[in-house]
Amino acid sequence: MKKNFTILLVTLIMVIGILGITNPGFKQPYQLFDNVEGKLTHNYYIFSVYQQHNGYSLSNNKKYRVYKRYIGIALNFFEVSPIEVEQENAN
DSSP: OHHHHHHHHHHHHHHHHHHHHTOHHHHOSOOEETTEEEEEEEEOSSOEEEEEOSOOEEOTTSSEEEEEEEEEETTEEEEEEEEEEEOTTOO
């Protein structure tokens, strides 16, 4: 039992270390998404969250700007739920 726990603990520490080292936000605070610059919004040790900086789209009711968001894990980016920001000059 103790041997299995030690193996599991060492494996977990190694995986967390590898994900921390390969975290995209660790070295690249700005990344390009489809020729649109992104900004780092959250940088955790094993993953980072980026938001599209400009090049937004409008929501269906034209009151909100919709920005794409991405999560960076192990030098790869995956799209997550977008964020809606209310427009200043909404009619």
